[in-house]
Amino acid sequence: MFAEVIVDIAHSDVDKIFDYACGEDIVRGMRVAVPFGNGVTTGFVMRIKETTDVPSEKLKRVLRAEENFPSLNDEALMLADVISARYRVPMALTLRLFLPAEMRTGKVSMRYRTVIKLCGEAEIPARAKRQRELYEFMRENGEADSALLRERFGSAVKALMESGVLAAEKRRVFRDPYRGVEGDSTPKKLTPSQQNAVDTVKNTAKTVTLLHGVTGSGKTEVYLTLIADILRSGKTAIFLVPEISLTPQMLSQLRARFGSKAAILHSGLSAGERFDEWMRLREGSARIAVGARSAVFAPVENVGIIVIDEEHDGSYSSESSPRYNTFDVALLRARYNKCKLILGSATPSVETYRRAQEGEFEFVKLPERINARPMPAVRIVDMRREVRKGNATAFSAMLREKLKSCLEKGNQAILFLNRRGYSQTVICRDCGYVATCKNCDVSLTYHSDENVLKCHYCGANYKLPPACPDCGGRHLGYVGTGTQRVVGDLKKLFPSARILRMDVDTTSGKEGHYRILKQFSDHAADILVGTQMVAKGHDFPQVTLVGILDADMSLHFSDYRSGERTFQLITQVAGRSGRAQEAGEVVLQTYSPDNYILRFAAQYDYEGFYEHEISMRAATMFPPFAKIVRVMVTGEDEKETLAALKSVYEKLQVIYAENTEDFLFFNRMHAPVKRIQNKFRYQVLMRLVNGRVLKEIYAVCAEEKHKNVLVYVEENPANLS
Ligand code: ADP
Ligand code: ZN
Numbered sequence: 001m002f003a004e005v006i007v008d009i010a011h012s013d014v015d016k017i018f019d020y021a022c023g024e025d026i027v028r029g030m031r032v033a034v035p036f037g038n039g040v041t042t043g044f045v046m047r048i049k050e051t052t053d054v055p056s057e058k059l060k061r062v063l064r065a066e067e068n069f070p071s072l073n074d075e076a077l078m079l080a081d082v083i084s085a086r087y088r089v090p091m092a093l094t095l096r097l098f099l100p101a102e103m104r105t106g107k108v109s110m111r112y113r114t115v116i117k118l119c120g121e122a123e124i125p126a127r128a129k130r131q132r133e134l135y136e137f138m139r140e141n142g143e144a145d146s147a148l149l150r151e152r153f154g155s156a157v158k159a160l161m162e163s164g165v166l167a168a169e170k171r172r173v174f175r176d177p178y179r180g181v182e183g184d185s186t187p188k189k190l191t192p193s194q195q196n197a198v199d200t201v202k203n204t205a206k207t208v209t210l211l212h213g214v215t216g217s218g219k220t221e222v223y224l225t226l227i228a229d230i231l232r233s234g235k236t237a238i239f240l241v242p243e244i245s246l247t248p249q250m251l252s253q254l255r256a257r258f259g260s261k262a263a264i265l266h267s268g269l270s271a272g273e274r275f276d277e278w279m280r281l282r283e284g285s286a287r288i289a290v291g292a293r294s295a296v297f298a299p300v301e302n303v304g305i306i307v308i309d310e311e312h313d314g315s316y317s318s319e320s321s322p323r324y325n326t327f328d329v330a331l332l333r334a335r336y337n338k339c340k341l342i343l344g345s346a347t348p349s350v351e352t353y354r355r356a357q358e359g360e361f362e363f364v365k366l367p368e369r370i371n372a373r374p375m376p377a378v379r380i381v382d383m384r385r386e387v388r389k390g391n392a393t394a395f396s397a398m399l400r401e402k403l404k405s406c407l408e409k410g411n412q413a414i415l416f417l418n419r420r421g422y423s424q425t426v427i428c429r430d431c432g433y434v435a436t437c438k439n440c441d442v443s444l445t446y447h448s449d450e451n452v453l454k455c456h457y458c459g460a461n462y463k464l465p466p467a468c469p470d471c472g473g474r475h476l477g478y479v480g481t482g483t484q485r486v487v488g489d490l491k492k493l494f495p496s497a498r499i500l501r502m503d504v505d506t507t508s509g510k511e512g513h514y515r516i517l518k519q520f521s522d523h524a525a526d527i528l529v530g531t532q533m534v535a536k537g538h539d540f541p542q543v544t545l546v547g548i549l550d551a552d553m554s555l556h557f558s559d560y561r562s563g564e565r566t567f568q569l570i571t572q573v574a575g576r577s578g579r580a581q582e583a584g585e586v587v588l589q590t591y592s593p594d595n596y597i598l599r600f601a602a603q604y605d606y607e608g609f610y611e612h613e614i615s616m617r618a619a620t621m622f623p624p625f626a627k628i629v630r631v632m633v634t635g636e637d638e639k640e641t642l643a644a645l646k647s648v649y650e651k652l653q654v655i656y657a658e659n660t661e662d663f664l665f666f667n668r669m670h671a672p673v674k675r676i677q678n679k680f681r682y683q684v685l686m687r688l689v690n691g692r693v694l695k696e697i698y699a700v701c702a703e704e705k706h707k708n709v710l711v712y713v714e715e716n717p718a719n720l721s
Helices: 074-087 092-100 103-107 129-141 146-153 156-162 191-204 220-234 248-261 271-283 291-296 326-337 350-357 385-388 395-406 483-493 512-521 562-574 596-602 606-620 638-658 694-703
Strands: 002-007 020-021 031-036 041-050 110-119 144-145 166-173 208-213 236-240 261-266 287-290 303-309 339-345 364-367 376-384 413-416 443-448 450-455 461-463 499-502 527-530 544-549 585-590 626-634 665-677 678-690 710-715
Touching: 002 031, 020 031, 020 638, 031 156, 031 261, 074 092, 074 326, 092 156, 092 291, 103 271, 110 129, 129 144, 129 156, 144 146, 144 596, 146 156, 156 166, 191 208, 191 220, 191 339, 191 364, 208 220, 208 350, 208 710, 220 248, 220 303, 220 339, 236 271, 236 291, 236 326, 248 287, 287 291, 291 326, 291 443, 326 339, 339 694, 350 364, 376 385, 376 395, 376 596, 395 413, 395 544, 413 562, 461 527, 483 499, 483 527, 499 512, 544 562, 562 585, 562 596, 562 606, 585 596, 596 606, 626 665, 626 694, 638 665, 638 678, 638 694, 638 710, 694 710
Parallel strands: 208 339, 208 364, 236 287, 236 303, 261 287, 303 339, 376 585, 413 527, 413 544, 499 527, 544 585
Antiparallel strands: 002 020, 002 041, 031 041, 110 144, 110 166, 443 450, 450 461, 626 678, 626 710, 665 678
């Protein structure tokens, strides 16, 4: 027999099949050790075959299997093929997505414990009292943990093993990260809307369903019902959530409902725990894979349903090679398994919503909150007026007042600070004016190193105006406030309030945001102050007030999606308020109170927002009507990097010249941020009418090989800095 092997070296020079001779014990999908060059390396068996073209004197043999089972199944191998071809990355790099990192590095392995079993009868002399006791104990229990027995019966254990009465057996044990987690295990009685959603998903002929449900409408219960159904039919499920929404509540709910059938993969687990959760899925003892983006590669077979919750979330795009899109991979798996794929959100991405509207996806709504609870009323506060009245703090008079009465009633509040785009945009504090690009209709970003305003889409530079071009005001610039300062100011305003801060500084480490969320949900604090992280799907029943301190900050981020992002953020964070008995309120502070995005968000008018947004995208030719493609060229040596850029650019120019009608924009330039971590950054930026030339662009970049320079392609990147 012969094995076709891909060696586990992520380099395009060795990105091809190598043949090795092997025995019957080697099967497709296994990880194997093979002689390679002058040493030994691991590889993946892609196929087993009967013949080879390699002459026998040149042929080497597989040395051994790294595991006694194939770690990659047929589906994984198929997916890897498609992903490698689509994004032009070496096969080895793609195959690694399917394995826990711990397996490849060999740093952790299975954990065992020794069990002692009774396996024979015996006449034990009366004087051997200990042995008799042990024998009786074993007759009662059949088996017991070795360490435990030795502690209790000492050398009697060894004696009975030697006489063949007892025998030791090695048992696999799984590290259980959720031992002791409890929650409500009874399914809720579905509301008519929820039942309708469940039925629609089950009955539709379409693979993908968009579940558009307002915040607090009970989407989770719909997913859990569908998943429970699938498990009953003997199949498996994949449930994807943004990392940040794997909250203590979510985990306990899953554990209570599905017990050890759910394997939960997230960054808070230790290496050993992650490895074990993966193994439980591979072996089939766990049948629901729950996790962030990477769980889309979970080793479950016979998949019956895939759920992507908060489908609009930015974390579903990978930012390292291969730069895959989670939805695309999920769709491949859904087609392979002939199962349904559910996308859920209160604020679907514009692209997804369009596909649902045009009939490509099934579409179902949960238009109301559970128990017809009202959506919290949103009050827009004009911060320009506060400035004029001499209030220089981050809190408007209205927010201060509402905070006071919220705390007096013993309720909780969330204050949200929008740190994305922090102090990058120049804004007029008197009239709310924001500088935008003449060519691209997106806002400009301030670069302090050159003291200019830049457009990230065409590279145009603008001088900083000395005064506001609209009102002549001189209060230009925006000094954002950090969470720390807000907390400091709050303490002065409300000395007795208990305040928690949640941002990148306070959530590092293994426990990270879980600890903070748990404290807040236990009502060990009155106010939670945080960035984007507090906006995601948390369910805190006692929160009756949400304050959005600076709604503008993402509005003017220089990205074509900034309107969409702002709408999503405001809707999500507002949705944290008033989820239980008491009605909730939202105070939204802004320097542009008339902005249409904020108006739609305050009315919870997704359709209104969408209609406006999609017609603007069509008029300005931004996605989904065009594709933004950036080829990044980065390296530590500026000369080498520039040489690489030149070479890539020349090849891309050929594509451009031959297909000019497919391009809306094509140019090379410095990336807006010229250096990151000592690496020079250059880019070729393109806006494409369609994806026709995409394949050729990837091919050009895959061909480009430079010693110390990285060349890669990004599609509709989340960040153009
Ligand atoms: P969403 O994810 O849509 O924002 P959740 O799934 O968090 O909403 O549900 C909101 C709240 O309603 C939760 O506290 C949940 O336990 C509760 N809930 C969901 N479905 C039902 C139901 N059928 N009956 C009663 N309560 C429900
Ligand atoms: Zn521009």
